[in-house]
Amino acid sequence: MTPTAPGAPETSTSELWDAPVSSGPLAARVEIPGSKSLTNRLLVLAALADGPGTLRGALRSRDADLMIGALRTLGVGIEQGDAPSTLHVTPGRLKGDVDIFTGLAGTVMRFLPPVAALADGPVRFDGDPQARVRPMRPVLRALHALGVGVTGPEGDLPTTLPFTIAGRGGLRGGAVDVDASASSQFVSGLLLAAARFEQGLALRHVGTTLPSLPHIEMTVATLRDAGVTVDDSRDGIWVVSPGPIAARDVRVEPDLSNAAPFLAAALVAGGRVSVPGWPTSTTQPGALVPGLLERMGGSASLSDGVLTVTGDSTVHGIDVDLKAAGELTPTIAALAALADSPSRLRGIAHLRGHETDRLAALATEITRLGGQAEETRDGLVITPRPLHGGVFRTYADHRMATSGALIGLRVAGVQVEDVETTAKTLPGFAGLWQAML
């Protein structure tokens, strides 16, 4: 029997995708769609704004469409413009007595409960089976502490989906403590809605570690861009002043984390891969990708907004703390499995609460292909071994699928299970990947 990560669905072998092996050095330019994290933040802020606004270059993927669907359910008008990536958003009275489906999207399940507290009736949340094990307690506890009714199927304060938020048309706000050591999204979700609380919000993180700080900085930056006053001058404390959120016309940056496996392919296959639209400054944690790939043997350059990574098939191991950019782990782990020296990935215990337990999933799947990968308390140790083909299971995790594709670029016979799971943030991944070769 093949090992299965916790919460993983069984998938039939008919859903296997033969990962293509590169036939020579790459010379590719890959257009990456909009950032999931920016799209879903900007949608929430547009929904709470003081007038109609527009997103351009927005991501259209399962996670983004779940956010669009949920906001529409709450009474927000969202119309597609001249392209699917142009979205016109018209805020409205937030309606209660509705059901919101979160799929497996962390941004939907963590960003919308504070918005639901502003609705005029109960808002019921549920999601995919795998979503029902993702941590939710800190954000639900915080809302409860702020006076919001939160109930689960047992009636008491729930720790996961499903749950119901008793919207009462508004929220007083004030001071609250949140343990965000399992996910930065607990902080981001509360901050995004906080300007609409009567007293705003003073949020203090009380946990031992804080992952994904760039994503919290992204939240603060998008709030400030919309005219909201945020004081983040003290470590682990964010104070959002009450006030209007400005309606805007905004352009979404490409998703730099989704660019990572494509750029990493230049190291695995040799040659070069370019991604246009690379921002000169950004809060996306994908900004770390060029530096990480350089440490692992590639070289990176940014010219006229085009990021190019070149490689010669050499991949070096790395010892790195990925706490700030956990979502890059599946890409770095795949490279590490193909490297010429061992790697240690640290600071990422919270990945156990991602789409699947990513540490278990990566260790299991790399090992299944003949590699050596062990979980540590807060990460992975990967020792390169000769790899062979086989099924690479993905556990409903889009980044497991791209990780398998990267290994398959060099190792013949890798079959990625359910490659369509990439539609969570990058629909058409398989076609884009093939076109890169």
Ligand SMILES: O=C(O)C1=C[C@@H](OP(=O)(O)O)[C@@H](O)[C@H](O)C1
């Ligand atoms: O706020 C966001 O958009 C995200 C925050 C991070 O979550 P965690 O802090 O739970 O890792 C990241 O991994 C996720 O992909 C997106």
Ligand SMILES: C=C(OP(=O)(O)O)C(=O)O
């Ligand atoms: C952790 C991730 O997603 P989510 O937004 O669902 O938490 C991810 O995309 O790597």
